[in-house]
Amino acid sequence: DAMVIQNPRYQVTQFGKPVTLSCSQTLNHNVMYWYQQKSSQAPKLLFHYYDKDFNNEADTPDNFQSRRPNTSFCFLDIRSPGLGDAAMYLCATSRDLGASETQYFGPGTRLLVL
Protein backbone atom coordinates (compact mmCIF):
# COMPACT_ATOMS: atom_id res chain seq x y z
CA ASP A 1 0.00 0.00 0.00
CA ALA A 2 1.83 3.04 -1.28
CA MET A 3 1.71 5.91 1.19
CA VAL A 4 3.90 8.52 -0.47
CA ILE A 5 3.79 8.38 -4.24
CA GLN A 6 6.04 10.24 -6.61
CA ASN A 7 5.52 10.62 -10.33
CA PRO A 8 7.24 10.18 -12.58
CA ARG A 9 10.01 7.96 -11.23
CA TYR A 10 12.35 9.18 -13.96
CA GLN A 11 12.16 12.54 -15.71
CA VAL A 12 14.31 13.81 -18.54
CA THR A 13 14.19 17.48 -19.41
CA GLN A 14 16.16 19.90 -21.50
CA PHE A 15 18.37 22.64 -20.19
CA GLY A 16 16.15 25.62 -19.39
CA LYS A 17 12.84 23.83 -20.01
CA PRO A 18 10.46 24.06 -17.01
CA VAL A 19 9.66 20.78 -15.33
CA THR A 20 7.23 19.75 -12.60
CA LEU A 21 7.59 16.81 -10.25
CA SER A 22 4.61 15.40 -8.40
CA CYS A 23 4.09 13.96 -4.94
CA SER A 24 0.94 12.61 -3.38
CA GLN A 25 0.21 11.00 -0.04
CA THR A 26 -2.51 8.79 1.40
CA LEU A 27 -1.54 9.41 5.02
CA ASN A 28 -3.43 12.69 5.47
CA HIS A 29 -0.30 14.19 6.98
CA ASN A 30 -0.06 17.90 7.63
CA VAL A 31 3.53 18.35 6.53
CA MET A 32 5.09 17.68 3.14
CA TYR A 33 8.78 18.10 2.34
CA TRP A 34 10.93 18.24 -0.77
CA TYR A 35 14.58 17.14 -0.65
CA GLN A 36 17.27 17.20 -3.32
CA GLN A 37 19.84 14.42 -3.28
CA LYS A 38 22.77 14.59 -5.66
CA SER A 39 24.84 11.54 -6.41
CA SER A 40 26.63 10.16 -3.33
CA GLN A 41 25.53 13.16 -1.26
CA ALA A 42 23.20 13.64 1.67
CA PRO A 43 19.60 14.65 0.99
CA LYS A 44 19.19 18.40 1.32
CA LEU A 45 15.92 19.99 2.38
CA LEU A 46 14.59 22.49 -0.16
CA PHE A 47 11.32 23.49 1.52
CA HIS A 48 8.31 22.18 3.36
CA TYR A 49 4.63 22.90 3.71
CA TYR A 50 2.84 22.81 7.03
CA ASP A 51 -0.73 22.64 5.80
CA LYS A 52 -0.81 25.61 3.42
CA ASP A 53 2.08 27.44 5.04
CA PHE A 54 5.16 27.39 2.85
CA ASN A 55 8.63 27.36 4.44
CA ASN A 56 11.59 27.87 2.17
CA GLU A 57 15.12 27.00 3.23
CA ALA A 58 17.40 30.01 3.12
CA ASP A 59 19.78 28.49 0.59
CA THR A 60 17.18 27.08 -1.79
CA PRO A 61 17.66 28.70 -5.21
CA ASP A 62 14.84 30.87 -6.57
CA ASN A 63 14.69 28.49 -9.52
CA PHE A 64 12.87 26.02 -7.28
CA GLN A 65 9.26 26.59 -6.31
CA SER A 66 6.50 24.51 -4.86
CA ARG A 67 2.72 24.29 -4.81
CA ARG A 68 0.38 22.45 -2.51
CA PRO A 69 -3.17 22.68 -3.88
CA ASN A 70 -4.61 20.35 -1.24
CA THR A 71 -3.57 18.07 1.61
CA SER A 72 -2.75 15.15 -0.64
CA PHE A 73 -0.66 16.73 -3.37
CA CYS A 74 2.53 18.74 -3.51
CA PHE A 75 4.45 19.79 -6.62
CA LEU A 76 8.04 20.82 -7.18
CA ASP A 77 8.52 23.25 -10.06
CA ILE A 78 11.94 23.91 -11.52
CA ARG A 79 11.59 26.99 -13.67
CA SER A 80 14.79 26.77 -15.68
CA PRO A 81 16.66 23.57 -14.97
CA GLY A 82 20.41 23.66 -15.24
CA LEU A 83 22.81 20.77 -15.55
CA GLY A 84 23.55 21.11 -11.84
CA ASP A 85 19.92 20.39 -10.98
CA ALA A 86 20.21 16.78 -12.10
CA ALA A 87 19.53 14.82 -8.94
CA MET A 88 17.12 12.56 -7.10
CA TYR A 89 14.21 14.53 -5.70
CA LEU A 90 12.63 13.03 -2.61
CA CYS A 91 9.24 13.88 -1.20
CA ALA A 92 8.44 13.14 2.43
CA THR A 93 5.53 13.63 4.80
CA SER A 94 5.05 13.78 8.53
CA ARG A 95 1.93 13.91 10.63
CA ASP A 96 2.98 17.12 12.26
CA LEU A 97 6.01 19.28 12.82
CA GLY A 98 8.09 18.27 15.78
CA ALA A 99 11.21 16.40 16.62
CA SER A 100 9.43 13.17 17.46
CA GLU A 101 7.60 13.00 14.14
CA THR A 102 8.79 10.34 11.74
CA GLN A 103 9.13 11.39 8.12
CA TYR A 104 7.88 8.97 5.49
CA PHE A 105 9.66 9.13 2.18
CA GLY A 106 8.49 8.43 -1.33
CA PRO A 107 10.54 6.45 -3.85
CA GLY A 108 11.96 9.60 -5.42
CA THR A 109 12.07 11.06 -8.92
CA ARG A 110 15.41 10.97 -10.69
CA LEU A 111 15.79 14.06 -12.87
CA LEU A 112 18.15 14.15 -15.81
CA VAL A 113 18.89 17.47 -17.54
CA LEU A 114 20.20 17.31 -21.09
Added chain:
Amino acid sequence: KQEVTQIPAALSVPEGENLVLNCSFTDSAIYNLQWFRQDPGKGLTSLLLIQSSQREQTSGRLNASLDKSSGRSTLYIAASQPGDSATYLCAVIGAQKLVFGQGTRLTINP
Protein backbone atom coordinates in the same frame (compact mmCIF):
# COMPACT_ATOMS: atom_id res chain seq x y z
CA LYS B 1 25.41 24.76 11.86
CA GLN B 2 24.80 21.07 12.42
CA GLU B 3 27.05 18.73 10.47
CA VAL B 4 26.62 14.97 10.30
CA THR B 5 29.44 12.68 9.28
CA GLN B 6 29.35 8.99 8.50
CA ILE B 7 32.50 6.92 8.34
CA PRO B 8 33.36 4.84 6.43
CA ALA B 9 31.80 5.95 3.17
CA ALA B 10 31.76 2.34 1.99
CA LEU B 11 32.06 -1.01 3.69
CA SER B 12 32.24 -4.54 2.30
CA VAL B 13 31.99 -7.58 4.57
CA PRO B 14 31.30 -11.32 4.18
CA GLU B 15 27.85 -12.63 4.88
CA GLY B 16 27.18 -13.58 8.48
CA GLU B 17 29.43 -11.00 10.08
CA ASN B 18 28.26 -8.56 12.70
CA LEU B 19 29.07 -4.97 11.79
CA VAL B 20 28.85 -1.43 13.09
CA LEU B 21 28.13 1.75 11.15
CA ASN B 22 29.14 5.06 12.68
CA CYS B 23 27.52 8.47 12.70
CA SER B 24 28.78 11.63 14.38
CA PHE B 25 27.22 15.07 14.71
CA THR B 26 28.66 18.40 15.77
CA ASP B 27 25.80 19.93 17.76
CA SER B 28 24.57 17.81 20.65
CA ALA B 29 21.37 19.86 20.96
CA ILE B 30 19.32 17.36 19.01
CA TYR B 31 15.83 16.07 19.63
CA ASN B 32 16.23 12.69 18.06
CA LEU B 33 18.27 10.70 15.57
CA GLN B 34 17.00 8.50 12.80
CA TRP B 35 18.62 5.78 10.72
CA PHE B 36 17.44 5.18 7.15
CA ARG B 37 18.13 2.64 4.47
CA GLN B 38 18.33 3.58 0.80
CA ASP B 39 18.47 1.01 -1.98
CA PRO B 40 20.05 2.10 -5.29
CA GLY B 41 17.83 4.55 -7.13
CA LYS B 42 15.15 4.36 -4.46
CA GLY B 43 13.76 6.50 -1.66
CA LEU B 44 14.49 6.28 2.04
CA THR B 45 13.10 3.71 4.42
CA SER B 46 13.12 4.56 8.12
CA LEU B 47 14.79 1.86 10.19
CA LEU B 48 15.01 3.23 13.72
CA LEU B 49 14.28 6.48 15.52
CA ILE B 50 15.98 7.23 18.83
CA GLN B 51 14.59 9.95 21.03
CA SER B 52 17.16 12.20 22.68
CA SER B 53 16.22 10.78 26.08
CA GLN B 54 16.90 7.23 24.92
CA ARG B 55 20.21 5.47 24.58
CA GLU B 56 19.24 2.75 22.13
CA GLN B 57 16.54 1.21 20.00
CA THR B 58 16.28 -2.28 18.59
CA SER B 59 14.42 -3.74 15.65
CA GLY B 60 15.12 -7.32 14.71
CA ARG B 61 18.80 -7.66 13.84
CA LEU B 62 19.33 -3.92 14.07
CA ASN B 63 20.38 -2.01 17.16
CA ALA B 64 21.02 1.72 17.19
CA SER B 65 22.68 3.56 20.05
CA LEU B 66 22.90 7.25 20.82
CA ASP B 67 25.43 9.14 22.93
CA LYS B 68 24.40 12.78 22.78
CA SER B 69 27.24 14.06 24.91
CA SER B 70 29.86 12.71 22.55
CA GLY B 71 27.81 13.42 19.43
CA ARG B 72 27.80 9.82 18.24
CA SER B 73 25.45 7.11 17.13
CA THR B 74 26.10 3.60 15.94
CA LEU B 75 23.98 1.16 13.97
CA TYR B 76 24.78 -2.45 14.78
CA ILE B 77 23.72 -5.11 12.27
CA ALA B 78 23.87 -8.68 13.50
CA ALA B 79 24.40 -11.71 11.28
CA SER B 80 24.54 -9.69 8.07
CA GLN B 81 22.81 -10.97 4.92
CA PRO B 82 23.21 -10.06 1.24
CA GLY B 83 19.80 -8.40 1.43
CA ASP B 84 21.26 -5.89 3.87
CA SER B 85 23.31 -4.40 1.05
CA ALA B 86 22.24 -0.77 0.72
CA THR B 87 23.28 2.73 1.72
CA TYR B 88 22.58 3.56 5.35
CA LEU B 89 22.01 7.19 6.29
CA CYS B 90 21.72 8.75 9.69
CA ALA B 91 19.90 12.00 10.27
CA VAL B 92 19.55 14.21 13.31
CA ILE B 93 16.60 16.42 14.08
CA GLY B 94 17.25 19.80 15.63
CA ALA B 95 14.93 22.70 14.93
CA GLN B 96 12.27 20.64 13.15
CA LYS B 97 14.67 19.82 10.39
CA LEU B 98 16.41 16.61 9.42
CA VAL B 99 20.12 16.96 8.74
CA PHE B 100 21.55 13.94 6.97
CA GLY B 101 24.95 12.37 6.76
CA GLN B 102 26.23 11.28 3.38
CA GLY B 103 25.68 7.65 4.17
CA THR B 104 27.67 4.44 4.32
CA ARG B 105 27.36 2.17 1.30
CA LEU B 106 27.26 -1.37 2.66
CA THR B 107 27.93 -4.48 0.57
CA ILE B 108 27.42 -7.94 2.03
CA ASN B 109 29.24 -10.58 0.03
CA PRO B 110 27.68 -14.07 -0.15
